[in-house]
Amino acid sequence: MTLPQLQEVAAGCGMPAFAAKQMAQWLYEKRVTTIDGMTNLSLKARRRLAESYCIGRTAPKAEARSADGTAKYLFDGAGGRDIEAVYIPDRERATLCVSSQAGCKMNCHFCMTGKQGFHGNLSANAIINQMLSIPESQSLTNIVFMGMGEPMDNLNAVLTAVDILTAPWGLAWSPKRITVSSIGKITELRTLLDTTKVHIAISIHSPFPSERAQLMPVERAYPITDVLELLRGYDFSHQRRLSMEYIVWKGLNDDLRHADALARLLRGLDSRVNLIRFHAIPGVELKSTSETAMTAFRDRLNELGITATIRASRGEDIMAACGMLAGKSRD
Ligand code: SF4
Secondary structure, three states: OHHHHHHHHHHHHOOOHHHHHHHHHHHHOOOOHHHOOOOOOOHHHHHHHHHHHOOOOOOOOOOEEOOOOOOEEEEEEEOEEEEEEEEEEOOOEEEEEEEEEOOOOOOOOOOOHOOOOEEEEHHHHHHHHHHOOOOOHHHHHHHEEEOOOOOHHHHHHHHHHHHHOEEEEEEEOOHHHHEEEEEOOOOHHHHHHHHOOEEEEEEOOOOHHHHHHHHHHHOOOOOOOOHHHHHOOOOOOOOOOOOEEOEEOOOOOOHHHHHHHHHHHOOOOEEEEEEEEOOOOOOOOOOEHHHHHHHHHHHHHHHHHOEEEEOOOOOOHOOOOOHHHHHHHHO
């Protein structure tokens, strides 16, 4: 809950207005797991609270650990389906990739979550819970909304979670530590851009509309050219970062023709391109490109003035591709 929501709870339970701030401090700073643990609230207030509310912290129900330190956690999601969060330590950084939906409606061809269909939106609590209930919670430095689901398709819960993460009464994180990824639902993306300062990542995957539409049906409703036009209206030169996610598939989008078209598409936009290796998923014929082609693609983009880097692949031994642990658990 946000502070205004806690104020409503306090009023509804006959508690003084300042109790809302006390509750926020217990929840987000001291991270209590029981209402009884909020010891500066009167016993009567705690009893009253416990009649209608709980803390809502749920431990992961399963986990898989990679030899490289990456850990994947499984949680109850929505609609009877599980969701995943992935912990990725990397030198001084410790990133958690969180899910925003159980399944997804967007049906991207390359995505295990998309193959599972949509089963429900996560509440803000279920999103924040992924961060607060893992063993590495206190050491996290970054959060990326790149797990299961399209964050813009569950915007209210994502905005509430970002509010809790960044507000002084909440976890008080800088928005620079948070990245929200999207395939580009324009109206919701505009709201996210206008109401938060988080970094933005856009999934592109092909510079050619017809090819992109094959990979991502959303292209037909929200063409990438419209998404980029929207983004051109915002400042990504400092404070806020814009990145473009590009999975590089063998023989599909890994040649220099694609690199040149991508550079043309992004010209004038303050952004960087993350080139991503593909984790194979069952029933999909796509294959990750070779190291040579990936490097040539990156170098071509860099020559054309587009900052591009190859993202390190993590947790291959625990099936790090989004949605695979949840799918396996269901099987
Ligand atoms: S890639 Fe993202 S938007 Fe597309 S189906 Fe998977 S979870 Fe949904």
